[in-house]
Amino acid sequence: MNQNRSVSGQAQGVPPRIFSVVQESDVQVDPRPAPLTNMRLALQTLMDCMSAGRDTPRLGAFFGYSGYGKTVAAGFAAARTNAFYVCAKSVWTQRTLLEAIASELGITKMARTAPAILAQVTEHLTIFPRPLVIDEMDFLVKRQAVEIIRDIHDATSIAIMMIGEEDLPAKLKEWERFDNRIRVSTAAQPASDEDTLKLRDHYCLSARIADDLALRFKQACRGCTRRIVTNLIEADAIARDERQANADLAWWGSRPIMNGDLQPRRPQGGAA
Incomplete structure:
Protein backbone atom coordinates (compact mmCIF):
# COMPACT_ATOMS: atom_id res chain seq x y z
CA MET A 1 0.00 0.00 0.00
CA ASN A 2 1.21 3.50 -0.80
CA GLN A 3 2.36 4.99 2.53
CA ASN A 4 1.63 8.51 1.32
CA ARG A 5 -2.07 7.99 0.61
CA SER A 6 -4.94 7.29 2.96
CA VAL A 7 -7.46 4.52 2.36
CA SER A 8 -9.79 6.98 0.63
CA GLY A 9 -7.02 8.12 -1.74
CA GLN A 10 -6.72 11.54 -0.11
CA ALA A 11 -3.15 12.88 0.12
CA GLN A 12 -2.00 13.14 3.70
CA GLY A 13 -2.05 16.64 5.10
CA VAL A 14 -4.64 17.85 2.55
CA PRO A 15 -8.06 18.83 3.94
CA PRO A 16 -10.72 16.17 3.24
CA ARG A 17 -12.99 16.68 0.22
CA ILE A 18 -16.02 17.80 2.26
CA PHE A 19 -17.19 20.62 0.00
CA SER A 20 -17.47 20.72 -3.76
CA VAL A 21 -14.44 21.94 -5.65
CA VAL A 22 -14.45 25.72 -5.96
CA GLN A 23 -13.38 27.56 -9.07
CA GLU A 24 -10.53 30.06 -9.25
CA SER A 25 -12.97 32.41 -10.97
CA ASP A 26 -14.72 32.65 -7.59
CA VAL A 27 -11.67 34.43 -6.13
CA GLN A 28 -12.60 38.02 -5.27
CA VAL A 29 -10.19 40.69 -6.50
CA ASP A 30 -9.84 43.95 -4.60
CA PRO A 31 -11.13 46.60 -7.07
CA ARG A 32 -9.17 49.56 -5.68
CA PRO A 33 -6.62 51.07 -8.08
CA ALA A 34 -2.97 50.16 -7.64
CA PRO A 35 -0.82 52.96 -6.15
CA LEU A 36 2.27 52.51 -8.35
CA THR A 37 2.86 51.58 -11.99
CA ASN A 38 4.56 48.23 -11.31
CA MET A 39 1.92 47.25 -8.79
CA ARG A 40 -0.69 47.81 -11.48
CA LEU A 41 1.31 45.88 -14.09
CA ALA A 42 1.92 42.90 -11.78
CA LEU A 43 -1.75 42.77 -10.79
CA GLN A 44 -2.87 42.97 -14.41
CA THR A 45 -0.45 40.18 -15.39
CA LEU A 46 -1.84 37.89 -12.71
CA MET A 47 -5.45 38.76 -13.54
CA ASP A 48 -4.84 38.04 -17.23
CA CYS A 49 -3.71 34.55 -16.25
CA MET A 50 -6.64 34.12 -13.88
CA SER A 51 -9.10 34.96 -16.64
CA ALA A 52 -7.78 32.20 -18.92
CA GLY A 53 -9.62 28.93 -19.27
CA ARG A 54 -8.31 25.67 -17.88
CA ASP A 55 -7.26 24.40 -21.31
CA THR A 56 -5.26 27.53 -22.18
CA PRO A 57 -1.89 28.68 -20.77
CA ARG A 58 -2.09 30.27 -17.34
CA LEU A 59 1.56 31.10 -16.66
CA GLY A 60 2.66 34.72 -16.43
CA ALA A 61 6.06 36.36 -16.07
CA PHE A 62 6.73 39.75 -14.50
CA PHE A 63 10.36 40.66 -15.03
CA GLY A 64 12.71 43.60 -14.83
CA TYR A 65 15.86 45.14 -13.47
CA SER A 66 16.85 44.94 -9.82
CA GLY A 67 15.42 47.72 -7.71
CA TYR A 68 12.30 48.29 -9.80
CA GLY A 69 10.03 47.18 -6.96
CA LYS A 70 9.04 43.81 -8.42
CA THR A 71 8.85 42.02 -5.07
CA VAL A 72 6.66 44.73 -3.57
CA ALA A 73 4.49 44.61 -6.69
CA ALA A 74 4.27 40.81 -6.46
CA GLY A 75 3.22 40.98 -2.83
CA PHE A 76 0.63 43.61 -3.74
CA ALA A 77 -0.81 41.46 -6.53
CA ALA A 78 -0.89 38.41 -4.25
CA ALA A 79 -2.70 40.35 -1.52
CA ARG A 80 -5.25 41.78 -3.96
CA THR A 81 -6.09 38.35 -5.41
CA ASN A 82 -5.69 36.24 -2.26
CA ALA A 83 -2.91 34.34 -4.00
CA PHE A 84 -0.39 32.04 -2.41
CA TYR A 85 3.07 33.60 -2.36
CA VAL A 86 6.46 31.87 -2.32
CA CYS A 87 9.84 33.60 -2.54
CA ALA A 88 12.58 31.25 -3.73
CA LYS A 89 16.06 31.23 -2.20
CA SER A 90 19.41 30.63 -3.86
CA VAL A 91 20.04 27.33 -2.04
CA TRP A 92 16.67 25.74 -2.72
CA THR A 93 16.46 22.29 -4.28
CA GLN A 94 13.43 20.87 -6.09
CA ARG A 95 12.25 19.28 -2.87
CA THR A 96 12.73 22.52 -0.93
CA LEU A 97 10.52 24.29 -3.46
CA LEU A 98 7.79 21.69 -3.06
CA GLU A 99 8.00 21.89 0.72
CA ALA A 100 7.78 25.69 0.63
CA ILE A 101 4.70 25.61 -1.59
CA ALA A 102 3.08 22.92 0.55
CA SER A 103 3.76 24.95 3.68
CA GLU A 104 2.27 28.07 2.09
CA LEU A 105 -0.83 26.06 1.20
CA GLY A 106 -1.18 25.02 4.84
CA ILE A 107 -0.34 21.36 4.35
CA THR A 108 0.87 20.34 7.78
CA LYS A 109 1.74 16.69 7.29
CA MET A 110 3.99 16.41 4.26
CA ALA A 111 4.69 13.17 2.47
CA ARG A 112 8.12 11.59 2.55
CA THR A 113 9.04 11.83 -1.11
CA ALA A 114 9.07 14.74 -3.55
CA PRO A 115 6.57 13.11 -5.98
CA ALA A 116 4.17 12.54 -3.11
CA ILE A 117 4.49 16.15 -1.93
CA LEU A 118 3.78 17.26 -5.49
CA ALA A 119 0.63 15.12 -5.42
CA GLN A 120 -0.42 16.78 -2.16
CA VAL A 121 0.14 20.24 -3.63
CA THR A 122 -1.77 19.60 -6.84
CA GLU A 123 -4.66 17.92 -5.02
CA HIS A 124 -4.94 20.83 -2.60
CA LEU A 125 -4.91 23.36 -5.44
CA THR A 126 -7.53 21.33 -7.32
CA ILE A 127 -9.89 21.42 -4.35
CA PHE A 128 -9.06 24.95 -3.24
CA PRO A 129 -7.81 26.80 -6.35
CA ARG A 130 -6.08 30.09 -5.68
CA PRO A 131 -3.41 31.81 -7.77
CA LEU A 132 0.25 31.18 -7.00
CA VAL A 133 2.96 33.86 -7.12
CA ILE A 134 6.57 32.70 -7.24
CA ASP A 135 9.20 35.37 -6.59
CA GLU A 136 12.92 35.08 -7.40
CA MET A 137 12.16 32.64 -10.19
CA ASP A 138 15.72 32.99 -11.50
CA PHE A 139 16.93 30.82 -8.61
CA LEU A 140 14.57 28.04 -9.68
CA VAL A 141 15.78 28.26 -13.27
CA LYS A 142 19.36 27.90 -12.06
CA ARG A 143 18.43 24.91 -9.91
CA GLN A 144 16.58 23.15 -12.75
CA ALA A 145 13.28 23.33 -10.87
CA VAL A 146 11.25 24.85 -13.71
CA GLU A 147 9.44 21.64 -14.61
CA ILE A 148 7.88 21.43 -11.15
CA ILE A 149 6.03 24.67 -11.89
CA ARG A 150 4.82 23.16 -15.16
CA ASP A 151 3.67 20.03 -13.31
CA ILE A 152 1.56 22.15 -10.96
CA HIS A 153 0.20 24.21 -13.86
CA ASP A 154 -0.80 21.16 -15.89
CA ALA A 155 -2.38 19.29 -12.98
CA THR A 156 -4.56 22.18 -11.79
CA SER A 157 -6.56 25.11 -13.13
CA ILE A 158 -4.72 27.86 -11.25
CA ALA A 159 -2.89 30.91 -12.56
CA ILE A 160 0.82 31.13 -11.74
CA MET A 161 2.85 34.34 -11.94
CA MET A 162 6.64 34.21 -11.84
CA ILE A 163 8.78 37.18 -10.80
CA GLY A 164 12.34 37.49 -12.02
CA GLU A 165 15.17 39.58 -13.38
CA GLU A 166 15.37 41.25 -16.78
CA ASP A 167 16.54 38.16 -18.65
CA LEU A 168 14.02 35.71 -17.12
CA PRO A 169 11.97 35.29 -20.33
CA ALA A 170 15.15 34.51 -22.28
CA LYS A 171 16.20 31.95 -19.67
CA LEU A 172 12.83 30.20 -19.86
CA LYS A 173 13.22 29.73 -23.63
CA GLU A 174 15.50 26.81 -22.78
CA TRP A 175 12.43 24.81 -21.71
CA GLU A 176 10.20 24.84 -24.80
CA ARG A 177 7.32 22.95 -23.19
CA PHE A 178 7.38 25.44 -20.35
CA ASP A 179 7.85 28.51 -22.49
CA ASN A 180 4.84 27.79 -24.69
CA ARG A 181 2.62 27.76 -21.61
CA ILE A 182 3.45 31.38 -20.74
CA ARG A 183 0.37 33.43 -21.50
CA VAL A 184 1.78 36.88 -20.84
CA SER A 185 5.18 38.40 -20.07
CA THR A 186 5.22 41.91 -18.64
CA ALA A 187 8.27 44.09 -18.18
CA ALA A 188 8.53 46.13 -14.98
CA GLN A 189 8.94 49.83 -15.68
CA PRO A 190 11.21 52.49 -14.15
CA ALA A 191 9.42 54.76 -11.71
CA SER A 192 7.41 57.55 -13.30
CA GLY A 253 22.83 71.82 -3.55
CA SER A 254 25.92 69.73 -4.33
CA ARG A 255 25.19 66.92 -1.91
CA PRO A 256 25.79 63.55 -3.58
CA ILE A 257 22.89 61.43 -4.78
CA MET A 258 23.17 57.70 -4.08
CA ASN A 259 22.55 56.17 -7.48
CA GLY A 260 25.13 53.39 -7.58
CA ASP A 261 27.67 55.31 -9.64
CA LEU A 262 31.23 55.30 -8.37
CA GLN A 263 32.16 58.61 -6.81
CA PRO A 264 35.36 60.21 -8.18
CA ARG A 265 38.36 59.87 -5.90
CA ARG A 266 39.21 63.11 -4.14
CA PRO A 267 42.83 64.28 -4.50
CA GLN A 268 44.86 63.70 -1.36
CA GLY A 269 46.94 66.83 -1.84
CA GLY A 270 50.47 67.19 -3.15
CA ALA A 271 51.86 66.09 -6.48
CA ALA A 272 51.78 62.44 -7.40
Missing part, protein backbone atom coordinates in the same frame (compact mmCIF):
# COMPACT_ATOMS: atom_id res chain seq x y z
CA ASP A 193 7.17 61.12 -12.02
CA GLU A 194 3.83 60.23 -10.46
CA ASP A 195 5.31 57.12 -8.79
CA THR A 196 8.18 59.20 -7.41
CA LEU A 197 5.91 61.78 -5.83
CA LYS A 198 3.76 59.04 -4.32
CA LEU A 199 6.88 57.46 -2.84
CA ARG A 200 7.87 60.87 -1.49
CA ASP A 201 4.49 61.31 0.19
CA HIS A 202 4.74 57.82 1.71
CA TYR A 203 8.30 57.88 3.03
CA CYS A 204 9.01 61.53 3.82
CA LEU A 205 7.15 62.32 7.01
CA SER A 206 9.53 64.72 8.78
CA ALA A 207 9.91 67.45 6.18
CA ARG A 208 8.39 68.69 2.97
CA ILE A 209 10.54 67.33 0.15
CA ALA A 210 9.81 69.54 -2.86
CA ASP A 211 8.81 68.09 -6.21
CA ASP A 212 11.97 69.31 -7.93
CA LEU A 213 14.22 67.49 -5.48
CA ALA A 214 12.22 64.25 -5.58
CA LEU A 215 12.22 64.27 -9.37
CA ARG A 216 15.95 65.00 -9.43
CA PHE A 217 16.45 61.83 -7.40
CA LYS A 218 14.34 59.94 -9.91
CA GLN A 219 16.39 61.27 -12.82
CA ALA A 220 19.75 60.54 -11.19
CA CYS A 221 18.65 57.04 -10.19
CA ARG A 222 17.27 56.30 -13.64
CA GLY A 223 13.90 55.33 -12.25
CA CYS A 224 15.23 52.68 -9.86
CA THR A 225 12.61 52.63 -7.12
CA ARG A 226 14.90 51.27 -4.42
CA ARG A 227 17.51 54.01 -4.95
CA ILE A 228 14.86 56.72 -5.19
CA VAL A 229 13.47 55.65 -1.82
CA THR A 230 16.97 55.54 -0.31
CA ASN A 231 17.60 59.15 -1.33
CA LEU A 232 14.18 60.34 -0.25
CA ILE A 233 14.68 58.87 3.22
CA GLU A 234 18.15 60.41 3.41
CA ALA A 235 16.84 63.85 2.39
CA ASP A 236 14.02 63.59 4.89
CA ALA A 237 16.47 62.77 7.70
CA ILE A 238 18.84 65.63 6.78
CA ALA A 239 15.99 68.12 6.50
CA ARG A 240 14.71 67.00 9.91
CA ASP A 241 18.13 67.43 11.51
CA GLU A 242 18.57 70.85 9.93
CA ARG A 243 14.97 71.82 10.70
CA GLN A 244 14.42 72.61 7.06
CA ALA A 245 10.69 72.87 6.52
CA ASN A 246 10.83 72.97 2.71
CA ALA A 247 13.63 70.87 1.25
CA ASP A 248 14.00 71.70 -2.43
CA LEU A 249 16.69 71.21 -5.06
CA ALA A 250 18.40 74.52 -4.23
CA TRP A 251 18.66 73.48 -0.58
CA TRP A 252 20.13 70.08 -1.54
